[in-house]
Amino acid sequence: MMPDVTAADFVVIGSGIIGSTVARRLAEAGASVLILEAGPRVTRGEVVARFRNSPRRSDWMSPYPPAPWAPHPIYQPESNNYLLQAGPYPYEAEYIRQVGGTTWHWAAHAWRNVPNDFKIKSLYGVGVDWPFGYDDLEPFYQEAEELMGVSGAPNTGSPRKKPFPMEPVAEPYAMRRIRERLVPAYEVVTNTTARNSRTYDGRPACCGNNSCQPICPIDAQYHGGLAAQAAEQAGARLIADANVYKLEHDERGRISAALYYDPDKNSHRVTGKTFVVAANGIESPRLLLLSASDKFPRGLANSSDMVGRNLMDHPSTSLTFDADEDLWLGRGPQSPSSIGIMRDGAFRAEHAPYRLDFTNISRVDGTTRALIAEGVYGDEFAQRLRHSAARELNVKNVLEVLPDPNHRITLSEQKDAMGIPKPQTHYSIGDYTRKGHERSQRDFRRIAELMGGSNLRFSKEGDFANNQHICGTLSMGDDPKSSVCDQWARAHDHENLYFAGTGVLPTCGTCNSTENGVAVALRTVHHILGEQGVRPVSAPPGQG
């Protein structure tokens, strides 16, 4: 059939927290904006109900089943083999293709990098430098924090010119005790989070549902669903169930159209003046590779052969132990506190830096499964469950991974249900990261000791849990030979093609990637509007 045509000034591909924020800002400036989202619309209430009715409550993807026409990777109860693993180490990424994207399900960590994260090549001789520095991004961090509603404390190593929008979220009793008992060996800080410590932007303060992942039932934390809603309220048009499978270009290499399938696999064509690919660190490079043409046989934006390369995330190893006092994890938000002293230092020349992160996730379901597996029944069950629920603690590292071109996303020979090649990953854990893990074991032991810990259970040696902070596959840089886009996230190869998402981040540091992605995207929007002679409606603080 002949495809139909829709047109807009800006076509944004992906409605996650970053794509939607870009769309919102562009629409607020008066542009016509069209968002194409592969997945469906889902409400918060539906997700809460799915979680409560899930037979796999510890599988936080279980409330987010993929749509057949827009699959995402699922590993339980069995893998759907959507993200193919080419090894040598599995990279079992999780993300969500639905309106609002993956931050429906996050701990709402909204960290800034520390300033030295931007120049690790110059300072430590590893990785790469960013094409700009902390000070360049600082106003956009602030803008992101005000949009998302971020609460935090000033003692986390990231300087700021204006205060946080909100005070830190009230510290759970368990975290207070950890902080008190670890001082002076370690300073435990309240995490910077997009979680309300008071009513903010019409959303309530946290009330301790302790299900930040997979879903905050009251929207006390910001997420992409809210960002998409804000974009639509600003005038952006959002088409759900629109799975973009190809970008077209004209003879000059300018992107001219996006082609998408609806759930019945009817093809539609959307034209635009400027295109923003914001489909996450796996789907965005996949789309560029899928869009190969005679003129661009390696895919779009890929003259450097860097599309999909330098894949990074945050691997973690951990220690679980029993404290010598009752702490009862599970009261208040899930991820409130961490230790930042190993996020930066001269040691970065030798091994990965890391953040140490304390969980406040209820131990009840996990302990229950363990006791049943052990065959503990009768009165003993209740006693053991209460003991572990009260005493069990867990601390993990969040390790930096260096950019490595061999870690990458490619196209698989296998196709998904729509007949589109699936993404494939090549990944490993490098020595730099492993050495960081080894160094952190010292901290794990010391923390357990200070908490009177017993029954120490280290995560299995060689196993690294993934944190789903997909970075680096569209890396920005000044050199078109070694990067995909410039410092404004504009493709080196295509004048009217921009990227928004954590894929553009040149390094991943030690903090969750979302706020970095949002701030960098806001910087991109500021640049685009300035270049087009449009004054941003909401200029970043200190610049407007």
Add this chain to the structure above:
Amino acid sequence: MPDNVLDAPAVTRRCLLASLLTAYTASLIPWALAQPVDNADQGAFLAISAILAGRQSLNAQQAKRLYDALKADDEGFPKMARELLALINDRKIAPLELQQVLDGEKSPLAGVPRKIATAWFLGIVGAGAKARCLAYETALNAIIVSDVLKPPTYAYGVYGSWTAKPT
């Protein structure tokens, strides 16, 4: 006796469970003896449930739902539950030793306690893609800690209430 005696006089239903127990198993679950059951199969399930659950009161309606789900998954389940109860009756096996004994003897009944415990403690029946959730906030693991914790997605309390020492 028919399989379902829904209209059985209450007194009969309440005496049925006790009649399935020996002095030993009755001593394990004296609080459960008056639980109403529809028939001997369900009675055996409830008796084992009470033994596995420890000193938890068991909701009769939830018991019926869990039993029906376990039976729907495996028609042989009622018979196995009866055999397991008979085994415990005969050999006076303590709850804490039960799984070890069954696993050690490679008993065909070894999977039965775990299925029943999973149903009561987690509210989940079935495994893998066939697993389903029949109880959440009324699953026993939530009840056992309910004086201190709320099940995730349920509000703990007003903002900041979690800063206080749990008592």
